Amino acid sequence: MTDPKPRIGVVGIPGKWSTEVLADAIEARTGFRAVIDLQHVSLDLTTGRLDHRGLDLGELDALVVKKISAEYSPDSLDRLELLRAAEARGVRVFSGAEKMLRLINRLSCTLTLRHAGIPMPETVVTEDLDSACEAVQRFGEAVFKPLFSTKARGMCVISADQSPQALRDEVEAFRRDNPMMYLQRKVELPGRDLGMVFAGGRYLGTYARVPQSGDSWNTTIHSGGRYEAYAPSEALIDLASRAQAPFGLDFTTVDVAETPDGPIVFEVSAFGGFRGALEGAGIDAAGAYLDHVLSEL
The missing domain is CATH 3.30.470.20 (ATP-grasp fold, B domain)
Structure with missing residues (x-):
C-alpha cells in the first residue's frame, strides 16, 4: 500500500504568476491544489482552527510560502504569526515562519548579515534628522530605503550636492513616512x-x-x-x-x-x-x- 500524497497549500496572491506556477507544480505532482491568500484567513484561538474559505489549514501537510502580501509592511509580521499557528498544529511551513520574520524587516536582515561578516554597502540607521543629514554629506549620495519594501518601492536617492536646507527638507520628507531611517552609501x-x-x-x-x-x-x-x-x-x-x-x-x-x-x-x-x-x-x-x-x- 502506497503512502497518500501530501496535501500542500501555496500561500501567495491568487492570479499572480509565481504563485500560480508553484500551485501548478504542486498539483501536477500531488493532485492537490490550494492557493491561500492570508488576508482571507481567520484564526480561532479557542478551537485552533485556521480557516481559509472553508479549508482548515491545520489539516494540511505543508504550506509553501511564495508571498504573504503584495507589499511589505509591519502588518506582514501579523500574517506570519498566523503561519506560526499552523506550525503549532503540526503543519510544515516552508520557509519556517520565524525564519521569514527575520527577513521581512530590512534592518533585521542587515544586522544578521553584518554579524556574519558579509560585505554590504556602508549603512546608517537612525531616527535623528541631524545624523541622517551628516551621513548623506559623508557619503556624497545615499539611497534611503523603507524598512518594509520590495522591488525598490519607496526608495529614493538623496544627494549632498545641494544646499544644507534643501538636503534637510528631503531627508525630513522621507522621515515623515519612515521614522526609523535606513540609508546606504550609493554604490x-x-x-x-x-x-x-x-x-x-x-x-x-x-x-x-x-x-x-x-x-x-x-x-x-x-x-x-x-x-x-x-x-x-x-x-x-x-x-x-x-x-x-x-x-x-x-x-x-x-x-x-x-x-x-x-x-x-x-x-x-x-x-x-x-x-x-x-x-x-x-x-x-x-x-x-x-x-x-x-x-x-
Whole structure:
C-alpha cells in the first residue's frame, strides 16, 4: 500500500504568476491544489482552527510560502504569526515562519548579515534628522530605503550636492513616512546586479538584472530592468552561500553586486524570485523548490 500524497497549500496572491506556477507544480505532482491568500484567513484561538474559505489549514501537510502580501509592511509580521499557528498544529511551513520574520524587516536582515561578516554597502540607521543629514554629506549620495519594501518601492536617492536646507527638507520628507531611517552609501554598479538562487541551501544558479537605461540607479524589473543570464565566479557563489546560510531558508535569492571595491550583498530575500530564475538563468525554481519540499516531507 502506497503512502497518500501530501496535501500542500501555496500561500501567495491568487492570479499572480509565481504563485500560480508553484500551485501548478504542486498539483501536477500531488493532485492537490490550494492557493491561500492570508488576508482571507481567520484564526480561532479557542478551537485552533485556521480557516481559509472553508479549508482548515491545520489539516494540511505543508504550506509553501511564495508571498504573504503584495507589499511589505509591519502588518506582514501579523500574517506570519498566523503561519506560526499552523506550525503549532503540526503543519510544515516552508520557509519556517520565524525564519521569514527575520527577513521581512530590512534592518533585521542587515544586522544578521553584518554579524556574519558579509560585505554590504556602508549603512546608517537612525531616527535623528541631524545624523541622517551628516551621513548623506559623508557619503556624497545615499539611497534611503523603507524598512518594509520590495522591488525598490519607496526608495529614493538623496544627494549632498545641494544646499544644507534643501538636503534637510528631503531627508525630513522621507522621515515623515519612515521614522526609523535606513540609508546606504550609493554604490557604483557595473550595469547590473545579481540574483543568486538557493533551494534548501543548495546553489541553483544566477541571473542578472540590468537597468533599462544607463543612468538608472536601480535594476529592478518594477523600474524597467530586464533579466539576463550570468555565470558568477566561485568566489561570488561562496559569498552568496555564506550570506544565506544564517537564515536557514528553504528557498531564497541573494542580491549581490560587483563593485570596484569588491562584491557586496544587498539583501537575502524571504521568498526569492521565480521569474528572474526562469527568464534569466533557465531555472525551474518552482520545480526545484518543490523537489526540496517533498524531500523534507
